Amino acid sequence: MVLVANILEVKGVSKRFGGVVALQDVSLSVPSQGIVGLIGPNGSGKTTLFNVVTGFYVPDKGEVWFNDGNRSERIDGLNPNEVFAKGIVRTFQIPRLFKSLTVLENLLVTPFAQKGENPLKALKPSSWIEEERALARKAVSLLRRFGLLEYANVRVSELSGAHIKLLETIRGLMTPAKLFLLDEPAAGVEAGAAHELFRLVRELRSEGYTFLIVEHRIEILMQYVDYVYVLHNGQLLAEGKPEEVTSNPKVVEAYIGGGSA
Ligand SMILES: Nc1ncnc2c1ncn2[C@@H]1O[C@H](COP(=O)(O)OP(=O)(O)OP(=O)(O)O)[C@@H](O)[C@H]1O
Ligand SMILES: [Mg+2]
Structure with missing residues (x-):
């Protein structure tokens, strides 16, 4: 066993x-x-x-x-x-997203201890550009998997309730x-x-x-x-x-x- x-x-x-x-x-x-x-x-x-x-x-x-x-x-x-x-990450019964940002932007601002946010590292873009690119690739791949890629540049305020729920789940998966x-x-x-x-x-x-x-x-x-x-x-x-x-x-x-x- x-x-x-x-x-x-x-x-x-x-x-x-x-x-x-x-x-x-x-x-x-x-x-x-x-x-x-x-x-x-x-x-x-x-x-x-x-x-x-x-x-x-x-x-x-x-x-x-x-x-x-x-x-x-x-x-x-x-x-x-x-x-x-x-x-451990959780999603909320009532999604907590940035309504004035686009779908893709919401995925890229998910908190994951981004290196670019460290003030010293921020001065040295080479240390975080590759990480940002990897996050963007991950976001696009998740949006594709969940059928939301065509909404990548749409503001969350314009999404349907169902798409907002899906986006909340995808945001969790970005971490x-x-x-x-x-x-x-x-x-x-x-x-x-x-x-x-x-x-x-x-x-x-x-x-x-x-x-x-x-x-x-x-x-x-x-x-x-x-x-x-x-x-x-x-x-x-x-x-x-x-x-x-x-x-x-x-x-x-x-x-x-x-x-x-
Ligand atoms: N912060 C709070 N202050 C006071 N009461 C609360 C608080 N959070 C939850 N409760 C109460 O605790 C009980 C359980 O609530 P909870 O939100 O955990 O239920 P739930 O199973 O998630 O319900 P639902 O399926 O409606 O989402 C309810 O009686 C609710 O009113
Ligand atoms: Mg509940």
Whole structure:
């Protein structure tokens, strides 16, 4: 048997906001090069979990561990920049893009510790021109893969909502991260493009990336994930392979009684 290391481990995490218990004793793990789904009705705590893992919130209880392939490290309590530097990137449910910049420009301003931004190196363009060229090549290649190349020079303010969602995902992929947390990447994206997005996620997995994906388009997501966790009212309600989870009466009940899917 091949032992697969977990790139991410969330252990007994709780988080409350005043009287609202957003997460209660939640544990989950994501194997390296896995594609793991995180589902649950509205308000069940999915985005809060992403916020805890990526340093936007400090958990009240529990631990978050990240294994970059060399060693396991506790990351709860680090700030978002420190978490990003470890190799974790997340996309936002509501994309955070520069609306007055073009699609291509948005990809080129993604933070990756660009050498040109170091004031000393900025004086010596030869040290960063090649890096900038490589980033531009990567941006163009990703835009081509996601079918957005024809929009490269279009301002984000002129894009459709679906294209903005795709661009948010592509922006995450511009970084050198190993673990991607995608918050509803297919929201508002028509079915064909959503499938294409998840096919690309599969391809990227074979290139060494790992994904934890929040998505309400369950019928689509389930075709691409290896394993699924279900949150309900801040607690883990079920986990398992997609077919196990979708046929679990508790999960069906949560979706019918606890919010829209
Ligand atoms: N910063 C905050 N302050 C107060 N309450 C919050 C905050 N963030 C989240 N909550 C509450 O925590 C609970 C979980 O919210 P969260 O956004 O994590 O849900 P979600 O599963 O992502 O929902 P959705 O599917 O609608 O995006 C909700 O009751 C929400 O109102
Ligand atoms: Mg959310």
